[in-house]
Amino acid sequence: MESKLKVGIVGAGIQGISNALFLQKKGFTVTIFDRDEPGSPAASYGNAGHFSPTGPLALKWNYVPKMIPWAIQFIRNCTTKKMMHTAKNMHQILNLALPAYDELLDEIDLEGLVEKKGILYIWNDKNLKSRELEIKVRNELGVDQQVVTPKEIHDLEPNVKPIYHGGVYYQYGRHARNPKKILIKLFELFLKKGGKFLKINVNDIKFDKENPIIKTENQSFIFDKIVIACGSFSKRLTDNLDEKIPLDTERGYHVHFKDYDHLLSRPVIFQNRGFGITPMEQGLRVVGTVEFGGLNNPLSKSRVKNLIDNAKYMLGDLPEHEDEWLGFRPTLPDYLPVIGPSKKHKNVFYCFGHHHLGWTLGPISGKIISGMIAEENTNLDLKPYSSLRFS
Numbered sequence: 001m002e003s004k005l006k007v008g009i010v011g012a013g014i015q016g017i018s019n020a021l022f023l024q025k026k027g028f029t030v031t032i033f034d035r036d037e038p039g040s041p042a043a044s045y046g047n048a049g050h051f052s053p054t055g056p057l058a059l060k061w062n063y064v065p066k067m068i069p070w071a072i073q074f075i076r077n078c079t080t081k082k083m084m085h086t087a088k089n090m091h092q093i094l095n096l097a098l099p100a101y102d103e104l105l106d107e108i109d110l111e112g113l114v115e116k117k118g119i120l121y122i123w124n125d126k127n128l129k130s131r132e133l134e135i136k137v138r139n140e141l142g143v144d145q146q147v148v149t150p151k152e153i154h155d156l157e158p159n160v161k162p163i164y165h166g167g168v169y170y171q172y173g174r175h176a177r178n179p180k181k182i183l184i185k186l187f188e189l190f191l192k193k194g195g196k197f198l199k200i201n202v203n204d205i206k207f208d209k210e211n212p213i214i215k216t217e218n219q220s221f222i223f224d225k226i227v228i229a230c231g232s233f234s235k236r237l238t239d240n241l242d243e244k245i246p247l248d249t250e251r252g253y254h255v256h257f258k259d260y261d262h263l264l265s266r267p268v269i270f271q272n273r274g275f276g277i278t279p280m281e282q283g284l285r286v287v288g289t290v291e292f293g294g295l296n297n298p299l300s301k302s303r304v305k306n307l308i309d310n311a312k313y314m315l316g317d318l319p320e321h322e323d324e325w326l327g328f329r330p331t332l333p334d335y336l337p338v339i340g341p342s343k344k345h346k347n348v349f350y351c352f353g354h355h356h357l358g359w360t361l362g363p364i365s366g367k368i369i370s371g372m373i374a375e376e377n378t379n380l381d382l383k384p385y386s387s388l389r390f391s
Protein backbone atom coordinates (compact mmCIF):
# COMPACT_ATOMS: atom_id res chain seq x y z
CA MET A 1 0.00 0.00 0.00
CA GLU A 2 1.35 3.44 -0.87
CA SER A 3 0.27 6.05 1.63
CA LYS A 4 1.47 9.51 2.43
CA LEU A 5 -0.37 9.75 5.75
CA LYS A 6 1.82 11.32 8.42
CA VAL A 7 2.15 9.52 11.74
CA GLY A 8 3.83 10.95 14.86
CA ILE A 9 5.06 8.59 17.59
CA VAL A 10 5.88 9.71 21.12
CA GLY A 11 8.57 7.45 22.62
CA ALA A 12 11.64 5.78 21.10
CA GLY A 13 11.71 2.67 23.29
CA ILE A 14 11.19 -0.77 21.76
CA GLN A 15 7.46 -0.04 21.42
CA GLY A 16 7.85 3.29 19.61
CA ILE A 17 10.59 2.07 17.27
CA SER A 18 8.73 -1.16 16.44
CA ASN A 19 5.57 0.81 15.68
CA ALA A 20 7.58 3.10 13.42
CA LEU A 21 9.17 0.26 11.43
CA PHE A 22 5.90 -1.56 10.83
CA LEU A 23 4.19 1.71 9.83
CA GLN A 24 7.01 2.39 7.36
CA LYS A 25 6.49 -1.08 5.87
CA LYS A 26 2.93 0.03 5.11
CA GLY A 27 4.06 3.24 3.44
CA PHE A 28 3.37 5.79 6.19
CA THR A 29 5.64 8.78 6.78
CA VAL A 30 6.79 8.56 10.39
CA THR A 31 8.32 11.00 12.89
CA ILE A 32 9.43 9.81 16.34
CA PHE A 33 9.70 12.19 19.31
CA ASP A 34 11.73 11.34 22.41
CA ARG A 35 13.20 13.57 25.08
CA ASP A 36 16.32 11.34 25.10
CA GLU A 37 18.50 9.65 22.51
CA PRO A 38 17.21 6.14 21.62
CA GLY A 39 18.98 3.54 23.75
CA SER A 40 19.40 5.88 26.70
CA PRO A 41 18.54 4.36 30.07
CA ALA A 42 14.80 3.68 29.61
CA ALA A 43 13.26 0.27 30.25
CA SER A 44 14.12 -0.85 26.72
CA TYR A 45 17.82 -0.34 27.50
CA GLY A 46 18.20 -2.03 30.88
CA ASN A 47 15.90 -5.06 30.76
CA ALA A 48 16.94 -8.69 31.16
CA GLY A 49 16.93 -9.18 27.41
CA HIS A 50 14.62 -12.19 27.33
CA PHE A 51 12.67 -12.76 24.17
CA SER A 52 10.24 -14.81 26.15
CA PRO A 53 7.31 -16.29 24.24
CA THR A 54 6.17 -17.90 27.50
CA GLY A 55 6.00 -15.05 29.99
CA PRO A 56 4.92 -15.06 33.63
CA LEU A 57 1.29 -16.06 33.47
CA ALA A 58 0.06 -15.93 37.04
CA LEU A 59 -0.55 -12.53 38.63
CA LYS A 60 1.87 -12.16 41.52
CA TRP A 61 -0.52 -10.68 44.07
CA ASN A 62 1.90 -11.09 46.98
CA TYR A 63 4.20 -8.42 45.49
CA VAL A 64 1.61 -5.74 45.73
CA PRO A 65 1.03 -3.27 48.57
CA LYS A 66 -2.64 -3.38 49.45
CA MET A 67 -3.35 0.29 50.12
CA ILE A 68 -3.13 2.05 46.76
CA PRO A 69 -6.16 2.24 44.41
CA TRP A 70 -4.12 0.47 41.67
CA ALA A 71 -3.67 -2.50 44.03
CA ILE A 72 -7.37 -2.66 44.79
CA GLN A 73 -8.09 -3.01 41.07
CA PHE A 74 -5.22 -5.48 40.78
CA ILE A 75 -6.56 -7.69 43.57
CA ARG A 76 -9.98 -7.74 41.89
CA ASN A 77 -8.20 -9.30 38.91
CA CYS A 78 -6.74 -12.13 40.98
CA THR A 79 -9.70 -14.49 40.63
CA THR A 80 -8.96 -17.65 38.66
CA LYS A 81 -11.31 -16.56 35.87
CA LYS A 82 -9.63 -13.18 35.45
CA MET A 83 -6.16 -14.72 35.64
CA MET A 84 -7.10 -17.08 32.83
CA HIS A 85 -8.36 -14.07 30.84
CA THR A 86 -4.93 -12.44 31.27
CA ALA A 87 -3.04 -15.67 30.52
CA LYS A 88 -5.07 -16.38 27.39
CA ASN A 89 -4.74 -12.86 26.00
CA MET A 90 -1.05 -12.55 26.82
CA HIS A 91 -0.56 -15.89 25.11
CA GLN A 92 -2.38 -14.66 22.00
CA ILE A 93 0.29 -11.98 21.41
CA LEU A 94 3.29 -13.79 22.95
CA ASN A 95 2.70 -16.62 20.53
CA LEU A 96 3.21 -14.18 17.63
CA ALA A 97 6.04 -12.22 19.24
CA LEU A 98 9.08 -14.04 17.84
CA PRO A 99 7.92 -14.18 14.20
CA ALA A 100 7.13 -10.44 14.39
CA TYR A 101 10.62 -9.78 15.80
CA ASP A 102 12.19 -11.76 12.99
CA GLU A 103 10.44 -9.54 10.44
CA LEU A 104 12.46 -6.62 11.87
CA LEU A 105 15.67 -8.43 12.86
CA ASP A 106 15.97 -9.92 9.36
CA GLU A 107 16.63 -6.38 8.11
CA ILE A 108 19.62 -5.64 10.36
CA ASP A 109 23.05 -7.15 10.83
CA LEU A 110 22.69 -8.84 14.22
CA GLU A 111 26.37 -9.72 14.70
CA GLY A 112 25.65 -12.38 17.33
CA LEU A 113 23.46 -10.09 19.44
CA VAL A 114 20.66 -12.67 19.75
CA GLU A 115 21.30 -16.10 21.29
CA LYS A 116 18.86 -18.99 20.79
CA LYS A 117 19.71 -21.17 23.80
CA GLY A 118 16.40 -21.13 25.65
CA ILE A 119 15.55 -19.70 29.07
CA LEU A 120 15.80 -21.63 32.35
CA TYR A 121 13.64 -21.05 35.44
CA ILE A 122 14.74 -22.65 38.72
CA TRP A 123 13.36 -22.65 42.28
CA ASN A 124 14.33 -23.95 45.68
CA ASP A 125 11.04 -23.84 47.59
CA LYS A 126 9.49 -27.22 48.12
CA ASN A 127 5.93 -25.90 48.11
CA LEU A 128 5.18 -26.25 44.42
CA LYS A 129 1.55 -25.09 44.47
CA SER A 130 1.98 -21.93 42.37
CA ARG A 131 4.57 -23.60 40.12
CA GLU A 132 2.11 -26.43 39.44
CA LEU A 133 -0.58 -23.90 38.57
CA GLU A 134 1.70 -22.06 36.12
CA ILE A 135 2.87 -25.29 34.52
CA LYS A 136 -0.73 -26.47 34.17
CA VAL A 137 -1.92 -23.16 32.66
CA ARG A 138 0.95 -23.17 30.18
CA ASN A 139 0.17 -26.76 29.23
CA GLU A 140 -3.45 -25.82 28.63
CA LEU A 141 -2.33 -22.96 26.39
CA GLY A 142 0.00 -25.26 24.46
CA VAL A 143 3.24 -23.54 25.56
CA ASP A 144 6.34 -25.62 24.86
CA GLN A 145 7.96 -26.28 28.26
CA GLN A 146 10.13 -28.96 29.75
CA VAL A 147 10.06 -29.64 33.52
CA VAL A 148 13.69 -30.36 34.45
CA THR A 149 15.31 -32.32 37.28
CA PRO A 150 18.28 -31.02 39.32
CA LYS A 151 20.58 -33.18 37.20
CA GLU A 152 19.21 -31.72 33.98
CA ILE A 153 19.61 -28.19 35.41
CA HIS A 154 23.21 -28.98 36.27
CA ASP A 155 23.83 -30.30 32.75
CA LEU A 156 22.41 -27.09 31.26
CA GLU A 157 24.16 -24.68 33.66
CA PRO A 158 27.02 -26.38 35.55
CA ASN A 159 28.18 -23.14 37.22
CA VAL A 160 24.93 -22.58 39.11
CA LYS A 161 25.37 -23.85 42.66
CA PRO A 162 23.14 -26.88 43.41
CA ILE A 163 20.66 -24.85 45.46
CA TYR A 164 17.62 -25.73 43.37
CA HIS A 165 14.89 -28.34 43.77
CA GLY A 166 13.49 -28.11 40.27
CA GLY A 167 12.93 -25.97 37.22
CA VAL A 168 11.36 -25.44 33.82
CA TYR A 169 13.27 -25.01 30.58
CA TYR A 170 11.78 -23.08 27.66
CA GLN A 171 13.83 -24.15 24.70
CA TYR A 172 12.33 -21.57 22.33
CA GLY A 173 13.24 -18.58 24.52
CA ARG A 174 16.03 -16.36 23.20
CA HIS A 175 18.09 -13.62 24.77
CA ALA A 176 19.70 -10.37 23.71
CA ARG A 177 23.44 -9.99 24.32
CA ASN A 178 22.91 -6.23 24.36
CA PRO A 179 19.35 -4.79 24.15
CA LYS A 180 20.70 -1.25 23.68
CA LYS A 181 22.69 -2.20 20.57
CA ILE A 182 19.68 -3.98 19.05
CA LEU A 183 17.46 -0.97 19.75
CA ILE A 184 19.96 1.39 18.12
CA LYS A 185 20.31 -0.86 15.07
CA LEU A 186 16.51 -0.86 14.65
CA PHE A 187 16.47 2.92 15.09
CA GLU A 188 19.16 3.36 12.41
CA LEU A 189 17.06 1.19 10.09
CA PHE A 190 14.12 3.55 10.74
CA LEU A 191 16.29 6.56 9.81
CA LYS A 192 17.65 4.78 6.73
CA LYS A 193 14.09 4.23 5.53
CA GLY A 194 13.43 7.97 5.66
CA GLY A 195 12.12 8.23 9.25
CA LYS A 196 12.55 11.50 11.12
CA PHE A 197 13.59 11.82 14.78
CA LEU A 198 13.14 14.85 17.03
CA LYS A 199 14.89 14.83 20.41
CA ILE A 200 12.35 16.83 22.35
CA ASN A 201 9.98 16.41 25.29
CA VAL A 202 6.28 16.18 24.41
CA ASN A 203 4.11 18.18 26.82
CA ASP A 204 0.64 17.68 25.49
CA ILE A 205 -1.63 16.55 22.66
CA LYS A 206 -4.10 19.04 21.18
CA PHE A 207 -6.32 18.89 18.10
CA ASP A 208 -7.10 20.83 14.94
CA LYS A 209 -10.54 19.42 14.20
CA GLU A 210 -9.71 15.68 14.25
CA ASN A 211 -6.00 16.02 13.48
CA PRO A 212 -3.78 15.46 16.52
CA ILE A 213 -1.12 18.06 17.31
CA ILE A 214 1.99 17.14 19.29
CA LYS A 215 2.86 20.07 21.55
CA THR A 216 6.37 20.62 22.88
CA GLU A 217 7.44 23.59 24.98
CA ASN A 218 7.79 25.93 22.00
CA GLN A 219 6.50 24.06 18.96
CA SER A 220 3.46 22.30 17.51
CA PHE A 221 3.50 19.43 15.00
CA ILE A 222 0.30 18.35 13.26
CA PHE A 223 -0.24 14.73 12.10
CA ASP A 224 -2.91 12.51 10.58
CA LYS A 225 -2.44 9.91 13.34
CA ILE A 226 -0.30 9.67 16.45
CA VAL A 227 0.85 6.79 18.66
CA ILE A 228 1.60 7.28 22.36
CA ALA A 229 4.33 4.79 23.28
CA CYS A 230 6.03 6.36 26.30
CA GLY A 231 6.11 3.25 28.49
CA SER A 232 5.50 4.13 32.15
CA PHE A 233 5.37 7.84 31.31
CA SER A 234 2.36 7.48 28.98
CA LYS A 235 -0.13 8.27 31.73
CA ARG A 236 0.93 11.93 31.79
CA LEU A 237 -0.34 12.29 28.22
CA THR A 238 -3.42 10.07 28.51
CA ASP A 239 -4.54 11.98 31.63
CA ASN A 240 -4.38 15.17 29.57
CA LEU A 241 -6.58 13.47 26.98
CA ASP A 242 -9.08 12.92 29.79
CA GLU A 243 -8.78 9.14 29.79
CA LYS A 244 -8.41 7.60 33.21
CA ILE A 245 -6.10 4.69 32.40
CA PRO A 246 -4.71 3.23 35.68
CA LEU A 247 -1.13 2.81 34.46
CA ASP A 248 1.50 2.44 37.20
CA THR A 249 5.10 1.36 37.29
CA GLU A 250 6.79 -1.72 38.72
CA ARG A 251 10.33 -0.57 39.34
CA GLY A 252 13.14 -3.02 38.57
CA TYR A 253 16.92 -2.93 38.92
CA HIS A 254 20.06 -4.28 37.31
CA VAL A 255 23.79 -4.49 38.04
CA HIS A 256 26.59 -5.93 35.92
CA PHE A 257 29.47 -8.23 36.77
CA LYS A 258 31.87 -7.39 33.99
CA ASP A 259 33.69 -10.23 32.15
CA TYR A 260 31.80 -13.00 33.97
CA ASP A 261 29.22 -13.79 31.28
CA HIS A 262 31.09 -17.03 30.51
CA LEU A 263 29.55 -18.49 33.71
CA LEU A 264 26.12 -18.90 32.09
CA SER A 265 24.99 -20.01 28.63
CA ARG A 266 21.46 -18.63 28.86
CA PRO A 267 19.25 -16.53 31.17
CA VAL A 268 18.56 -18.25 34.48
CA ILE A 269 15.68 -16.97 36.59
CA PHE A 270 15.51 -17.87 40.24
CA GLN A 271 11.77 -17.84 40.47
CA ASN A 272 11.01 -17.77 44.18
CA ARG A 273 13.66 -15.11 44.85
CA GLY A 274 12.40 -12.82 42.07
CA PHE A 275 15.62 -12.22 40.18
CA GLY A 276 17.45 -13.53 37.14
CA ILE A 277 20.86 -13.37 35.50
CA THR A 278 21.49 -12.97 31.78
CA PRO A 279 24.89 -13.39 30.11
CA MET A 280 25.46 -10.22 28.06
CA GLU A 281 28.22 -8.23 26.39
CA GLN A 282 28.39 -6.06 29.52
CA GLY A 283 29.07 -9.19 31.61
CA LEU A 284 26.51 -10.93 33.78
CA ARG A 285 23.43 -8.72 34.03
CA VAL A 286 21.63 -9.42 37.32
CA VAL A 287 18.07 -8.17 37.04
CA GLY A 288 15.07 -8.17 39.26
CA THR A 289 12.87 -6.98 42.08
CA VAL A 290 9.42 -5.48 41.83
CA GLU A 291 9.08 -2.19 43.68
CA PHE A 292 6.06 0.12 43.79
CA GLY A 293 7.63 3.52 44.27
CA GLY A 294 6.49 5.70 41.37
CA LEU A 295 8.58 7.49 38.78
CA ASN A 296 10.35 10.04 40.98
CA ASN A 297 11.81 8.26 44.00
CA PRO A 298 15.56 7.51 43.90
CA LEU A 299 17.16 4.11 43.45
CA SER A 300 17.09 1.95 46.60
CA LYS A 301 20.58 0.85 47.68
CA SER A 302 19.14 -2.02 49.72
CA ARG A 303 17.49 -3.46 46.60
CA VAL A 304 20.79 -3.26 44.73
CA LYS A 305 22.51 -5.05 47.61
CA ASN A 306 19.81 -7.69 47.56
CA LEU A 307 20.47 -8.36 43.85
CA ILE A 308 24.21 -8.69 44.50
CA ASP A 309 23.66 -11.08 47.45
CA ASN A 310 21.30 -13.18 45.34
CA ALA A 311 23.78 -13.38 42.46
CA LYS A 312 26.47 -14.62 44.85
CA TYR A 313 24.04 -17.12 46.38
CA MET A 314 23.50 -18.54 42.90
CA LEU A 315 27.03 -18.40 41.49
CA GLY A 316 29.46 -18.07 44.40
CA ASP A 317 32.30 -15.54 44.36
CA LEU A 318 31.90 -12.60 41.99
CA PRO A 319 33.96 -9.41 41.57
CA GLU A 320 32.84 -5.86 42.44
CA HIS A 321 29.64 -5.00 40.54
CA GLU A 322 29.17 -2.10 38.10
CA ASP A 323 26.31 0.03 36.71
CA GLU A 324 23.49 0.28 39.25
CA TRP A 325 20.38 0.89 37.14
CA LEU A 326 16.72 1.53 38.01
CA GLY A 327 14.04 1.09 35.33
CA PHE A 328 10.28 1.39 35.04
CA ARG A 329 8.05 -1.43 33.86
CA PRO A 330 4.73 0.02 32.65
CA THR A 331 1.99 -2.08 34.27
CA LEU A 332 -1.81 -2.09 34.34
CA PRO A 333 -3.84 -3.78 37.08
CA ASP A 334 -5.02 -6.63 34.81
CA TYR A 335 -1.50 -7.30 33.45
CA LEU A 336 -2.60 -6.72 29.86
CA PRO A 337 -1.14 -3.90 27.74
CA VAL A 338 -3.15 -1.14 26.10
CA ILE A 339 -2.90 -1.57 22.33
CA GLY A 340 -5.45 0.34 20.30
CA PRO A 341 -7.24 3.63 19.62
CA SER A 342 -8.05 6.19 22.27
CA LYS A 343 -11.59 6.23 23.62
CA LYS A 344 -12.32 9.78 22.50
CA HIS A 345 -9.96 10.48 19.61
CA LYS A 346 -10.00 8.10 16.65
CA ASN A 347 -6.65 9.37 15.32
CA VAL A 348 -4.77 8.76 18.59
CA PHE A 349 -3.45 5.25 19.29
CA TYR A 350 -1.98 3.82 22.48
CA CYS A 351 0.78 1.24 22.78
CA PHE A 352 2.04 0.86 26.36
CA GLY A 353 1.65 -1.16 29.56
CA HIS A 354 3.59 -4.29 28.54
CA HIS A 355 4.99 -4.76 32.08
CA HIS A 356 7.62 -7.57 32.36
CA LEU A 357 7.29 -8.49 28.69
CA GLY A 358 7.59 -5.22 26.81
CA TRP A 359 10.94 -6.07 25.24
CA THR A 360 9.46 -9.29 23.83
CA LEU A 361 6.20 -7.67 22.75
CA GLY A 362 7.53 -4.58 20.89
CA PRO A 363 7.33 -5.81 17.30
CA ILE A 364 4.02 -7.68 17.60
CA SER A 365 2.41 -4.63 19.26
CA GLY A 366 3.80 -2.37 16.55
CA LYS A 367 2.53 -4.73 13.88
CA ILE A 368 -0.96 -4.72 15.42
CA ILE A 369 -1.10 -0.91 15.65
CA SER A 370 0.18 -0.48 12.09
CA GLY A 371 -2.61 -2.80 10.91
CA MET A 372 -5.19 -0.75 12.84
CA ILE A 373 -3.92 2.53 11.38
CA ALA A 374 -3.95 1.02 7.88
CA GLU A 375 -7.54 -0.13 8.61
CA GLU A 376 -6.73 -3.75 7.80
CA ASN A 377 -8.85 -6.68 8.95
CA THR A 378 -7.44 -9.05 11.55
CA ASN A 379 -8.50 -12.38 12.96
CA LEU A 380 -7.00 -11.50 16.35
CA ASP A 381 -9.33 -10.62 19.21
CA LEU A 382 -8.03 -7.14 20.08
CA LYS A 383 -10.81 -6.08 22.44
CA PRO A 384 -8.98 -7.28 25.60
CA TYR A 385 -6.21 -4.71 24.96
CA SER A 386 -8.55 -1.74 24.46
CA SER A 387 -8.40 1.21 26.89
CA LEU A 388 -12.22 1.02 26.95
CA ARG A 389 -11.91 -1.74 29.56
CA PHE A 390 -11.16 0.97 32.14
CA SER A 391 -14.19 3.16 31.30
Ligand SMILES: Cc1cc2nc3c(=O)[nH]c(=O)nc-3n(C[C@H](O)[C@H](O)[C@H](O)COP(=O)(O)OP(=O)(O)OC[C@H]3O[C@@H](n4cnc5c(N)ncnc54)[C@H](O)[C@@H]3O)c2cc1C
Binds near residue numbers: 361
Ligand atom coordinates in the same frame (compact mmCIF):
# COMPACT_ATOMS: atom_id res chain seq x y z
C1 LIG B 1 14.44 -4.64 35.33
C2 LIG B 1 13.62 -4.94 34.10
C3 LIG B 1 13.80 -6.13 33.41
C4 LIG B 1 13.03 -6.43 32.29
N1 LIG B 1 13.26 -7.58 31.59
C5 LIG B 1 12.53 -7.86 30.48
C6 LIG B 1 12.79 -9.02 29.70
O1 LIG B 1 13.74 -9.75 29.97
N2 LIG B 1 11.99 -9.29 28.63
C7 LIG B 1 10.95 -8.47 28.30
O2 LIG B 1 10.24 -8.79 27.34
N3 LIG B 1 10.71 -7.32 28.97
C8 LIG B 1 11.47 -7.00 30.06
N4 LIG B 1 11.24 -5.86 30.77
C9 LIG B 1 10.13 -4.97 30.37
C10 LIG B 1 10.51 -4.10 29.20
O3 LIG B 1 11.83 -3.60 29.35
C11 LIG B 1 9.54 -2.92 29.10
O4 LIG B 1 8.18 -3.38 29.17
C12 LIG B 1 9.72 -2.23 27.75
O5 LIG B 1 11.08 -1.88 27.56
C13 LIG B 1 8.86 -0.99 27.66
O6 LIG B 1 9.14 -0.41 26.42
P1 LIG B 1 8.47 0.96 26.00
O7 LIG B 1 8.96 1.30 24.66
O8 LIG B 1 7.00 0.86 26.24
O9 LIG B 1 8.99 2.01 27.12
P2 LIG B 1 10.43 2.63 27.39
O10 LIG B 1 11.53 1.71 27.02
O11 LIG B 1 10.37 3.14 28.80
O12 LIG B 1 10.50 3.85 26.39
C14 LIG B 1 9.66 4.98 26.54
C15 LIG B 1 10.33 6.16 25.88
O13 LIG B 1 9.45 7.27 25.92
C16 LIG B 1 10.20 8.44 26.18
N5 LIG B 1 9.30 9.43 26.75
C17 LIG B 1 8.54 9.30 27.86
N6 LIG B 1 7.80 10.40 28.04
C18 LIG B 1 8.09 11.24 27.02
C19 LIG B 1 7.63 12.54 26.65
N7 LIG B 1 6.70 13.18 27.36
N8 LIG B 1 8.13 13.11 25.54
C20 LIG B 1 9.09 12.48 24.80
N9 LIG B 1 9.55 11.25 25.11
C21 LIG B 1 9.05 10.64 26.20
C22 LIG B 1 11.30 7.97 27.13
O14 LIG B 1 12.41 8.85 27.10
C23 LIG B 1 11.63 6.59 26.57
O15 LIG B 1 12.68 6.61 25.64
C24 LIG B 1 12.03 -5.51 31.87
C25 LIG B 1 11.89 -4.29 32.53
C26 LIG B 1 12.69 -3.99 33.62
C27 LIG B 1 12.53 -2.64 34.29
